[in-house]
Amino acid sequence: MAMEEQQSDCFFLSYSRSDERVALRLAKDLRDRGIAMWVDQFDIRPSEHWDRAIERAVTSCRGLVVILSPRSIESDNVMDEISYAIDSGKSVLPVMIEKCTPPLRLTRMHLVDATANYERALQQCHDELARRSGSETASETTPQPKIDASEVAKVKRHLAATHGPIAARLVDKAAARAGSTGDLYAILGQHIDDETERARFLALAPTPQSAAPEHGRAESLKTPSIDPAAIEAMSRLMTRYIGPIAAIVVKRESCGSGGLDELRQQLASHIPDERQRAEFLRETQRE
Numbered sequence: 001m002a003m004e005e006q007q008s009d010c011f012f013l014s015y016s017r018s019d020e021r022v023a024l025r026l027a028k029d030l031r032d033r034g035i036a037m038w039v040d041q042f043d044i045r046p047s048e049h050w051d052r053a054i055e056r057a058v059t060s061c062r063g064l065v066v067i068l069s070p071r072s073i074e075s076d077n078v079m080d081e082i083s084y085a086i087d088s089g090k091s092v093l094p095v096m097i098e099k100c101t102p103p104l105r106l107t108r109m110h111l112v113d114a115t116a117n118y119e120r121a122l123q124q125c126h127d128e129l130a131r132r133s134g135s136e137t138a139s140e141t142t143p144q145p146k147i148d149a150s151e152v153a154k155v156k157r158h159l160a161a162t163h164g165p166i167a168a169r170l171v172d173k174a175a176a177r178a179g180s181t182g183d184l185y186a187i188l189g190q191h192i193d194d195e196t197e198r199a200r201f202l203a204l205a206p207t208p209q210s211a212a213p214e215h216g217r218a219e220s221l222k223t224p225s226i227d228p229a230a231i232e233a234m235s236r237l238m239t240r241y242i243g244p245i246a247a248i249v250v251k252r253e254s255c256g257s258g259g260l261d262e263l264r265q266q267l268a269s270h271i272p273d274e275r276q277r278a279e280f281l282r283e284t285q286r287e
Contacts, residue, residue: 010038010165011093011129012057014081015067016074020243022097023067026114028248029122030065034172035129036165037065058084063091063132065125066106069098079103091132095125151181157255158204159188162197181206200258226260234267237283241271 011030015023027037038057058064064085072078085092086105094102095112102111110128114121152175159167170191171184178184185205192198231254238246253266264284271277 010036010061012061012064013037013039014064014078016072018071019067019069031165033126034168036169065093068094068096070100073100147175147181155184162192241276
């Protein structure tokens with residue numbers, strides 16, 4: 001039930017696998033601007049059945065962002081997702097990345113043209129999705145957070161390790177009532193059901209300046225640093241298994257990781273094929 005509630009705040013990204021590079025870039029850029037996006041390659045866990053996860057996400061999402069190209073309009077999966085969304089009364093935002101003839105059911109809808117100017121199209125997508133999600137209205141009534149924006153952004157990255165695209169919204173809401181960064185971590189920790197993941201997240205909270213912690217305890221609260229060269233090597237290796245999204249996945253997982261061995265295991269969980277997963281673990285063990 002909790003997962004469906006999270007998905008209901010998101011916009012589902014519908015795209016042809018041939019358009020993956022542009023589609024994932026748009027999704028990442030929208031997420032960075034605070035729009036909750038559900039993307040199969042980001043948000044389907046290895047234990048989930050792919051088709052069922054897609055169906056559940058389309059059913060639960062706030063609306064669809066569909067990437068239009070000559071390839072996507074020939075994709076049965078994309079057309080099915082569009083039809084299901086429209087028949088369910090959900091909003092659909094078409095984003096054209098290459099000139100093509102939109103499906104008949106989309107011809108009367110507002111369309112964002114990204115064929116000439118990506119940055120302008122990105123801003124149009126953000127503004128339209130923000131309007132549809134009601135975030136513009138919310139921003140007028142929600143108190144401004146008392147915490148530095150850079151700290152809030154850091155917390156969003158940490159929480160994304162367990163909550164994916166909904167993390168940004170949860171952090172923004174909590175930041176409006178938190179008196180400090182430590183308070184913010186404490187509030188958000190209540191949203192993490194798994195005790196191990198909650199403890200790892202809370203350990204990332206800064207130690208209050210006024211409290212001089214015992215020697216040893218302060219050390220235990222620090223996240224072990226990971227050699228940037230090792231992270232880069234893992235990004236290259238992960239690309240072999242999950243494609244160009246690897247760099248984003250590695251960066252996201254390394255933010256909340258407790259060390260190199262833990263990072264290896266977290267990354268392996270993103271590789272669906274068991275044989276390839278074992279191969280990845282062997283390769284990284286040799287690094």
